[in-house]
Amino acid sequence: MKRSLKPMFALLLCLTTMSVSAQKKENKYILVIHGGAGTITRANMSAEKEVAYRAALTLALQKGYDALKAGKTSLDAVEAAIHVMEDSPLFNAGKGAVFTHDGRNEMDASLMDGKTLMAGAVAGVTTIKNPISAARAVMEKSEHVMMVGPGAEAFAKQAGLEIVDPSYFYTKERWDGLQKAIKEDSTKAVLDHGSKKSMKLGTINKDYKFGTVGAVALDQAGNLAAGTSTGGMTNKKYGRVGDSPIIGAGTYANNETAGISCTGWGEFYIRNVVAHDISAMMEYKQLSVADAAKAVLDKVGKMGGDGGLIALDKKGHVTMPFNTEGMYRGTVTADGKIEVLIYK
């Protein structure tokens, strides 16, 4: 009797352990997004606008969550969430991107895979409906990391991505934003979503408060990915490229540390190599993702730059710091719980 029970007991134990570890694995997937940081205060926000932003952010989280729940990769989740925000005129990415000084929409995007450290980026593109997908195509279908301008557009077309007339990206609000910026100081580029510091410098109107979009995900297999997409800064000089498409500045992902997507005054993020610096601090100094992100954002602030970022480590710890009044941001966890935040 004793003998015959043994294998059964072993099988039971094995099954229990398997189901616990499967549960654990499934439980940790998570998605974090941002829709830009800036002068976003309750006083500046109408009730309808707030409802619209919350709905768009919730939809982006839901789409990314659906991908993760279905067992798709973190890259799929990041791309799905960013698509929603690129397609929404509310955000400074894809439809609704800000205008350059000469009245064009020149967009930048990047994506990185934390498992393989493969990355892709496009900059200064004007006809690709979803620049984040072009960044992914560069990563997966070319031997390069970054492509710019007409070359990137030709490549995206060849990769089967949707190409649109540049007029698709037009919104009246962004056009008016450009006219306002030119009137205030035609030589200065302004952050779409404003900042106290740059307002003090007289370069920003408090109405500029919408921004770049980004997402970071951890999938069921435990892999991280991060992506960022933007129209850049209103009234930027034609050809100007910000931090968003620069791997290590606006975007970085490494399974050993974290996935990071930034938003803010791009020049400061490039000079501080923000996203990679956070990963490096975690790797070399064993800082937590929250401490590393805070330390790096403090450096940006001391130098005179502002903005925010989202970061997610390999264990699913999230941090979403910013040194502006607000940042559109949100998370969705494996249980499907969606949280959307806007203000401090």
Ligand code: ASP
């Ligand atoms: N970081 C972006 C850029 O400088 C702007 C933003 O985050 O809104 O291009």
